[in-house]
Amino acid sequence: MLPASHHVVSHIKMEYKPQAAPGPRIKPRLIIHGGAGNITPANLPPAQYRQYRASLLSIVCKANAYMTTPIQPDSQSPRSSSNIQPQPPRLPSALETAAYAVTLLEDDPLYNSGRGAVFTRDGVIELEASVMVSRGRAKRCVGVSGIRTVRNPILLAKAMLEHGDQDLRPHGSGIVEGEGDKRNRGEGIGGEQPTPPPPPPPPPLDIPSAQGHTHLHGVELTATLAERYGLALVDDKYFFTDRRWQEHRRALEREKAEEGGRGRGVAATWSADEYLPQGTCGAVALDEDGVVCVATSTGGLTNKLTGRIGDTPTVGAGFWAGEWDDDEPIKETMSGRGGEMGRDWMHHTSLGAVALGGALRWFLADCLPSPWTPWTSYGPVPSPQITSTRSFGASGTGNGDSFLRTAAVRSVAARAQWKPEPSAQALTAVTGPAGELQRSAEDRWGTTGEGQGGMIGIESTVLRDAHGDIVGAASEVLQDFNCGGMFRAWIDDDGRARARIWRDGEVSEPSIRQLEEAVEEVTDWVSNKSWANREDHHFISCSVLVHQQPSWRLERKCLRRRRLFFRVGNVRSFGQHFS
Numbered sequence: 001m002l003p004a005s006h007h008v009v010s011h012i013k014m015e016y017k018p019q020a021a022p023g024p025r026i027k028p029r030l031i032i033h034g035g036a037g038n039i040t041p042a043n044l045p046p047a048q049y050r051q052y053r054a055s056l057l058s059i060v061c062k063a064n065a066y067m068t069t070p071i072q073p074d075s076q077s078p079r080s081s082s083n084i085q086p087q088p089p090r091l092p093s094a095l096e097t098a099a100y101a102v103t104l105l106e107d108d109p110l111y112n113s114g115r116g117a118v119f120t121r122d123g124v125i126e127l128e129a130s131v132m133v134s135r136g137r138a139k140r141c142v143g144v145s146g147i148r149t150v151r152n153p154i155l156l157a158k159a160m161l162e163h164g165d166q167d168l169r170p171h172g173s174g175i176v177e178g179e180g181d182k183r184n185r186g187e188g189i190g191g192e193q194p195t196p197p198p199p200p201p202p203p204p205l206d207i208p209s210a211q212g213h214t215h216l217h218g219v220e221l222t223a224t225l226a227e228r229y230g231l232a233l234v235d236d237k238y239f240f241t242d243r244r245w246q247e248h249r250r251a252l253e254r255e256k257a258e259e260g261g262r263g264r265g266v267a268a269t270w271s272a273d274e275y276l277p278q279g280t281c282g283a284v285a286l287d288e289d290g291v292v293c294v295a296t297s298t299g300g301l302t303n304k305l306t307g308r309i310g311d312t313p314t315v316g317a318g319f320w321a322g323e324w325d326d327d328e329p330i331k332e333t334m335s336g337r338g339g340e341m342g343r344d345w346m347h348h349t350s351l352g353a354v355a356l357g358g359a360l361r362w363f364l365a366d367c368l369p370s371p372w373t374p375w376t377s378y379g380p381v382p383s384p385q386i387t388s389t390r391s392f393g394a395s396g397t398g399n400g401d402s403f404l405r406t407a408a409v410r411s412v413a414a415r416a417q418w419k420p421e422p423s424a425q426a427l428t429a430v431t432g433p434a435g436e437l438q439r440s441a442e443d444r445w446g447t448t449g450e451g452q453g454g455m456i457g458i459e460s461t462v463l464r465d466a467h468g469d470i471v472g473a474a475s476e477v478l479q480d481f482n483c484g485g486m487f488r489a490w491i492d493d494d495g496r497a498r499a500r501i502w503r504d505g506e507v508s509e510p511s512i513r514q515l516e517e518a519v520e521e522v523t524d525w526v527s528n529k530s531w532a533n534r535e536d537h538h539f540i541s542c543s544v545l546v547h548q549q550p551s552w553r554l555e556r557k558c559l560r561r562r563r564l565f566f567r568v569g570n571v572r573s574f575g576q577h578f579s
Helices: 046-067 094-106 155-165 180-185 219-228 242-259 338-347 360-366 399-405 408-418 423-431 436-440 510-517
Strands: 007-009 014-015 029-037 127-133 141-147 216-219 280-286 292-298 319-325 388-400 453-464 469-479 485-490 497-500 543-545 557-560 563-567
Touching: 014 388, 029 094, 029 180, 029 453, 046 094, 046 485, 046 497, 046 510, 094 127, 094 155, 094 180, 094 280, 094 292, 094 388, 127 155, 127 319, 127 543, 141 155, 141 219, 155 219, 155 242, 155 485, 216 219, 280 388, 280 453, 292 388, 292 453, 319 408, 388 399, 388 408, 388 423, 388 557, 399 436, 408 436, 423 436, 423 469, 453 485, 469 485
Parallel strands: 029 388, 141 216
Antiparallel strands: 007 014, 029 280, 029 485, 127 141, 127 292, 280 292, 319 388, 388 453, 453 469, 469 543, 485 497, 543 563, 557 563
16 A cells, blocks of 8 residues: 555556645746837827837737746656656746747837838848846847848847757757868868869858857848748848838938938937837846846837947847846844844845845845844844845847947946946936936937937846745836837736836826826736636745744735745835835
8 A cells, every 4th residue: 555645646557756846936027118219299199109008018918928827848858758757837938938028029010120120221121139038048148130031030039049058068069061161171172273263153151050159140141040940031021011111211301301411310310300210129027937038129220221230139238137146145133222233234234225125124124033033031043044146137228329339238237236236226327317328428419319218127136045945035127218208018016017108297198198007907908818817836026935933023924825925015116115
């Protein structure tokens, strides 16, 4: 007779021990953007506003449904073999979610990416895309540019990142030798040769793989890799939309009139009266494992020079994702009393008032042993060692040349890590009003489109004990911009969808102002109701899993599926108290 701890699956006559319940997971988060620039209530009519809003909500809700729907393990996977325990369903990774969201943006002609992208001065469409993860992939980031025939550039960037694990760790040389290799090395050619005949047409490029490269450019190169990865190729006419063509022609005519034919190019790429797309589309996602991914795609500046490469595929300029551990573990001191104890304890943490300032600080005060935990007759409660890991990812949109000059997104991450300061504060310092981006335009601000832009992002802080187990986590959706507006949508702390273009107080039309402030139920924007948020996983977001130890002071307890959670409400900012 089998022990009670065993189960028998009769139809396969297999005995196994039940697996321990999976550990707590971090709640996935998502934010998207569809471009930023001279977007004002004056040049975006109400009907067009509603069109953009409906699109943003539909895309963010579909992506959220994808993000929160468990994926069944691949039955063909080696992990599914009969001699290995079956794997439980998992949620999509941050890479999968962010790329999926951007494909929806690329397929919508409203936005400057994929179908609906802007034209160069020569009337062609050249696309760019990039992805980056905070950890988990050998390459970490990939940029692609000069694309004319790949239907979804973001999928090419994603595939290159995924294949990079093999490209950087090949079994052999990692290179598939073709005829081009032999020609380039001169193999098979010996002795003196007679006068060579006229050269034949150039052979196809020798492209065995993406190899270890981070940024690849060119029509043939990108098309060849996309075909090898099984991605859809299209005729360049697929990307054409009449709206962008008219913007292209109208801006060139305006340039000719305003510049007297001198061709300085400013009037062809930006207008004080009209929104000419000069931004990107992007998504930032946080997955249940705490990985942050940034995915960005664009057609670039309206009427850019053919061959120009912008910030979107340039690491650190238009995108960045990373994570870092704090130098010292969080420890506690026992000096002083009351408020002074709290200040002393905060002073001795490496986080200071950064990630633990405000919400997370009080979160720790209530659930972990602290200087103000009551003393027992046996003396103070032993203090565990808690370490903190911060993750950050952001996608920029706006005037790409300004993002390049300032290494804008990497600058945000550097401020957050090394200053240090909350990522929300760092992001505003770079891309908010009067920030580093705006200052980079100097006296040209407001006349050329330079310096204009915005960013979206996600910051996550995860606390682990000495055993590496998660004891707390918090995340925050980030956004700011310095220009007229930024198309953006996100899933808030309560799991509801929001879409906005402007700041508070910038819209006078009551009906539009009401829409800007509205909060939407995700299921109202997703046709497949089975994709609604589920309770299949144990999530931690703005909450902490608390070990049931009598020596720990526990407040606001709730028992859920045999796990004790500390509910802390909504975190609006790492620098604020709980609401």
